[in-house]
Amino acid sequence: MTMSKPYVVGIDIGGTNTVFGIVDARGTIIASGSIKTNKFNEVEDYVNELHTELFRLLEQNNATDKIMGIGVGAPNGNYFNGTIEFAPNLPWRGVIPLAQMLTDRFGIPVSLTNDANAAAIGEMTYGAARGLKDFIMITLGTGVGSGIVVNGQLVYGHDGFAGELGHVIVRPNNGRLCGCGRTGCLEAYTSATGVARTAREFLEVRNDPSSLRQIPIQDITSKDVYDAAITGDKLALEIFDYTGKILGEAFANFIAFSSPKAIILFGGLAKAGDLILKPIKEAMDRNTLNIYKGKVKIMFSELKESDAAVLGASALGWEAK
Structure with missing residues (x-):
């Protein structure tokens, strides 16, 4: 043809x-x-x-x-x-x-x-997942999405909707309201929107100094938190630690489901690099079942966002x- x-x-x-x-x-x-x-x-x-x-x-x-x-x-x-x-x-x-x-x-x-x-x-066709048959793609943008590849095939499920890992509940009691209408979803904490929400919560209940206090609280974005964190702002760094910890705990659970060789991070928040990677890895390693320990790489997408x-x-x- x-x-x-x-x-x-x-x-x-x-x-x-x-x-x-x-x-x-x-x-x-x-x-x-x-x-x-x-x-x-x-x-x-x-x-x-x-x-x-x-x-x-x-x-x-x-x-x-x-x-x-x-x-x-x-x-x-x-x-x-x-x-x-x-x-x-x-x-x-x-x-x-x-x-x-x-x-x-x-x-x-x-x-x-x-x-x-x-x-x-x-990612599988042109990027970091070339040659990988088992991996999970996590997109950290306005929301949190996921693409799960098992044995070289995308998992679609019986209805086309498999792989909504952003809507796994990570805080079952009194969790944040998510855009999906439920409470405590991963997306409510670890999307770009979730990071901004964390910043607002931290700023409201605490008194420690932070350059973030110079921005009207309702206008704070995840980029503002990143900009503050790379200057060494303690509160901003703590926001990334908090976010990475929740992601790492969730990843430990995802690993138990499909035993991926890699979890690939993609989207705006992945640009935070080590600020987000370090707490993710620590929490993931701490919570991963022994049989999987040390087997799963966390990688950033190799494709321009x-x-x-x-x-x-x-x-x-x-x-x-």
């Missing part, structure tokens, strides 16, 4: 931004663009804007008739149905038949999966029907 069309499109839908790119068979992003996800209360308006911007990019790169398929990574994306279902961090409620909406607009086959699964596929999800999503484009 000849490769009639040389490119695919990868679309990564995040809570804040949607990034898209034209990708060739070697995994090179030829061109990319983005739109704001959270600007559109109606999904139809969002699809219109996405169509306009993406079509413009295709025209500029002389690729309008050269796209084999479109792959999409989205929060709560269901690979089996091509739908986004009840995504807490997106402005649209209910079940959104996004793959069909995009197919209708572009006339190109579209395949859709969960955003963390897309990142895992990207903006590229990984787009590349992963694009990999689905080759298979789209």
Whole structure:
């Protein structure tokens, strides 16, 4: 069979931004663009804007008739149905038949999966997980997502939704309210939003000096906490310790489930490097069952954050029907 069309499109839908790119068979992003996800209360308006911007990019790169398929990574994306279902961090409620909406607009086959699964596929195809058959991808962004690969296959479960490790309950009693409506989820503590919440809690109940006190408390972001921590701010460092400890404890449990060779961290919070890695490793090692001790590496994604999800999503484009 000849490769009639040389490119695919990868679309990564995040809570804040949607990034898209034209990708060739070697995994090179030829061109990319983005739109704001959270600007559109109606999904139809969002699809219109996405169509306009993406079509413009295709025209500029002389690729309008050269796209084999479109792959999409989205929060709560269901690979089996091509739908986004009840995504807490997106402005649209209910079940959104996004793959069909995009197919209708572009006339190109579209395949859709969960955003963390897309990142895992990207990592396996082009990044740190090349050659790994068993690993867990953890995305630390607006939310916490996961892609679980066992024996070289993504775990989808019977309904397409397997691998919501961000919604494992890590604080069962009086835990924080999560965007999913339950309390005590990992995401409520270890997402970028969770780190900002921890900062607000610490600042409210304690008196120790911190450069974070110069920022209006409701405006503090995880980036502010990082900026303070790298200057040696004690409170900010403690926030990272607290966050890393919760992640490490959770990882010890995840290891018992699928015995991965590696846990790969991806997303904004992974940029904190050793600030987050050290407490994760300590808590993970302390809580890991003996038979697994010393066997699981924690790694950072090798793909540029903006590229990984787009590349992963694009990999689905080759298979789209």
